[in-house]
Amino acid sequence: MPSLNKYIPFEAWIAYRYIKFKQKNSFISFISTTSMVGIALGVSALIIIMSVMNGFQDELRTRILGVASHIEITSSNNTLAHWEDLTKKLQGVSDVKGSAPYIDGQGMLVSEYGSQGIMLRGISPELESNVDDLEKKVKVGHLSDLKAGTFNIILGIDAAKQLGIVVGDKVNILIPQGSYTPAGTFPRMRQFNVEGIFEIGMYEYDSGMALMNLEDAQKFLQMHDTVSGVRVKIDDLFLAPAVAQRLSNKLSESGLFYISDWTKKHSNFFSAVKMEKRVMFIILTLIIAVAAFNIVSTLVMAVTDKRSDIAILRTYGAKPKSILYIFIIQGSLIGIIGTVAGAFFGIAISLNIQAIVPFIEHLFNVQFLSKDIYYISEVPSKLLLTDVIAITSISILLTILATIYPSIKASSTSPAEALKHD
Known part of the structure; x- marks a missing residue:
């Protein structure tokens, strides 16, 4: 060899x-x-x-895009009317997988064990699956429990732990919008039923966000028939800037819209x-x-x-x-x-x-x-x-x-x- x-x-x-x-x-x-x-x-x-x-x-x-969105469409004053017409126009846009309305608000969650600031998110349980996987993050209960007129909420797991809240409890939420009485102006307050617990895996959301039905949020925040904006989900999240530009060109004829994508909102x-x-x-x-x-x-x-x-x-x-x-x-x-x-x-x-x-x-x-x-x-x-x-x-x-x-x-x-x- x-x-x-x-x-x-x-x-x-x-x-x-x-x-x-x-x-x-x-x-x-x-x-x-x-x-x-x-x-x-x-x-x-x-x-x-x-x-x-x-x-x-x-x-x-x-995790951020599981709660946030690929693209958001809002107006200059943060109130969007006739959102149903807007979602119909989005259906014919290429790369758009789905859309859903939302309402954002600020409030204070009060229980017998304490209080803390909370971000209120009004959603449509039937349409929310078009833009995120929030249903999979609900550990106790379901998004379908957020029925209109029931004033039910689903809390983040850390907020529930900090305030000693469990499913079935009733909690009060105060918001800055005032109620006018002969004695003066007082913050608006309403009692809500805790029907579920979600866990996103990010402390920012798990300790500071509450979900409620879109119609209940409209009544509570006195938004009438308007919403804060429409969230849009696209096929490829890295194409968000290009799709946002196309949407801006398409919707510019319909009125004044402010369109932002996740790369701008979380760019820093x-x-x-x-x-x-x-x-x-x-x-x-x-x-x-x-x-x-x-x-x-x-x-x-x-x-x-x-x-x-x-x-x-x-x-x-x-x-x-x-x-x-x-x-x-x-x-x-x-x-x-x-x-x-x-x-x-x-x-x-x-x-x-x-x-x-x-x-x-x-x-x-x-x-x-x-x-x-x-x-x-x-x-x-x-x-x-x-x-x-x-x-x-x-x-x-x-x-x-x-x-x-x-x-x-x-x-x-x-x-x-x-x-x-x-």
């Missing part, structure tokens, strides 16, 4: 032997191993952080998340760079240690270019092994982080993301192939760059000078 050495360049074979066999100088071996481990840690950390940032961004977008927030992701990428790439450039010191010491070997190779006819390739391949192998190991561990952890983090939290009795501080309480992860390719490519590129100077120094070694000192 022919030897494998016949099928690989001798430069690669020698570089492999330099890595495989233990160096006479143990310190060089230590630096080489440290560089390899550093690259592996940097690559794995970068893959994990990018996956968590991707998951965080995707999870927030999903998602821009901040995107910027954080870029900054984390740069910072962790510098960690990989530090580990990669440790290879410079490794190869410089290896070149000094192998001066006699280089001289012997040169006397046997090896060209300077071959010596250059030997040390480039040696340094590159260190970087590639570290990169592959880091990518393996990074991918493995990213794919299982939703099981790993709860285990660590349970083991040490801690919670990394407190629900009342952060938008979400779980650590999400979304691994993208493009991120893995970019990270591994940068790591290998930095490694190759780190090998250039020591390799050039090795190739310029004079055989006579090297042998004279040995």
Whole structure:
């Protein structure tokens, strides 16, 4: 059976032997191993952080748009009349999947255990499924329980816990619109029946929003037959700006409408998340760079240690270019092994982080993301192939760059000078 050495360049074979066999100088071996481990840690950390940032961004977008909307159509004074005619016009627009009216208002929820501010959302239970998956978020009860004239409400789970409210209780809601009496002006107040509990998974909504029937909201907030606006759901949420522009052109003939999409309404927030992701990428790439450039010191010491070997190779006819390739391949192998190991561990952890983090939290009795501080309480992860390719490519590129100077120094070694000192 022919030897494998016949099928690989001798430069690669020698570089492999330099890595495989233990160096006479143990310190060089230590630096080489440290560089390899550093690259592996940097690559794995970068893959994990990018996956968590991707998951965080995707999870927030999903949860926010589960309550908000892809596109909202309102008027300048926040009251929209004849919304039924508007929804009929939207049915013929391409990319529009559905629409539903809504009413927004502010109030104060009062129970025997306390009070807190609340955002009132009037919805049509029959049409709400056209624009979101709110029905799936209701843990107790159903959206269909919000029947007109019953003045029923569905509360967020955190608001219910804070005020000691359970399904079946009656609560009072005060709103700023005043009731005029001979004794003066008083805030309007009405008693509502708690018929359900929902959980969006975001503290902002779970602790500060109450759902009620659209007609009940019109009566309570004295909006008569108007609504605050119409929510629109489209096929591809990333096409929201283009669809919003088309709707603006189409509806401009019908009257004055204000049309906004989710990219504008939450632009600052998602821009901040995107910027954080870029900054984390740069910072962790510098960690990989530090580990990669440790290879410079490794190869410089290896070149000094192998001066006699280089001289012997040169006397046997090896060209300077071959010596250059030997040390480039040696340094590159260190970087590639570290990169592959880091990518393996990074991918493995990213794919299982939703099981790993709860285990660590349970083991040490801690919670990394407190629900009342952060938008979400779980650590999400979304691994993208493009991120893995970019990270591994940068790591290998930095490694190759780190090998250039020591390799050039090795190739310029004079055989006579090297042998004279040995």
